Amino acid sequence: MKYRHVIFIVILILLIDQTLKFWIKTHMFMQQEFIIFPNWFRIHFIENEGMAYGLKFGGDFGKIILTLFRLFAVVIGFVYMKKLVKEKFNTGLLVCGSLILAGAAGNLIDSMFYGLIFSDSVGYEVAKFMPGGGGYGTFLHGRVVDMLYFPIYEGYLPKWIPFKGGDYFVFFRPVFNIADAAISVGVITILLFQKRFFGNHLQPKTAGQPVTQDHVIE
Incomplete structure (x- = not known):
């Protein structure tokens, strides 16, 4: 695998992620929802100020720090992938x-530029792209667009369950985007197959040791 293949994967994920976000932002108002498959998959438009899956980090100052950290991580990521x-x-x-690099870059674009290029999604108003009066925020203060929602189970838990019995429960509750999904798939797969992915490079090499097929990357 060559470095240009890495760039191709990153660009492909970014195009899918940003195309969907642009469509959501310019065709839906906040909290609007479309049911794709009843009872388990919906398009549900929300925005978040912070990290993946709607997590937050430290208010306005934390938002700037998080965005700058993302920028630093993406730059270092490209260098490390080349290595x-x-x-x-x-x-x-x-x-x-x-996949991880593409996901980080996708959410970074939202954080850096969406406040500049979109009007706010308030009430039942759909945002405008490049509005005449300027965007809803400033550079580094954009909000990340999320839309993928999989409430596979919704209902009241049986009363015999300790602590949470009788409570209303939703699984899976987080709303996320393509970038979040790419990061999650990349991280989980590395954790599951880390021995296979790193094995040949963690083992000490001896002179004349044959190179295995897994070690050779076309």
Whole structure:
């Protein structure tokens, strides 16, 4: 796998992520919802100020710090991916790293620019792209657009369940986006297959040791 393949994966994920976000932002108002498959998949438009899956971090100052950290992480990520390609790491690791990098870059674009290029989504008003009066925020103060919602189960828990019995429960509650999904898939896959992905590079190499197929990256 070559570095240009990493760039291709990143660009592909970014195009899918940003195209969906642009459509949501310019066609839906906040909290609007479309049911795709009853009882388990909906398009539900929300925005968040912070991290993946709607988590928050430290108010306005924390927002700036988080965005700058994302920018730093993306820059370092591209450099590190180039190093992994050069050292011929497992193709699966390179694909997962590309997914994580693309996800981080996708949410970074929202945080850096969406406040500048979109009007606010308030009430039943759909946001406008490049509004005449300027966007809803400033540079680094954009909000991340989320829309994928999978409430696979909604209902009251049986009363015999300790602590939460009888409470209303939703699984899976978080609303997320393509970038979040790419990061999650990349991280989880690396954790599951870390021995395969890193094995050949963690083992001490001896002179004349044959190179295995997993070590060779076309």
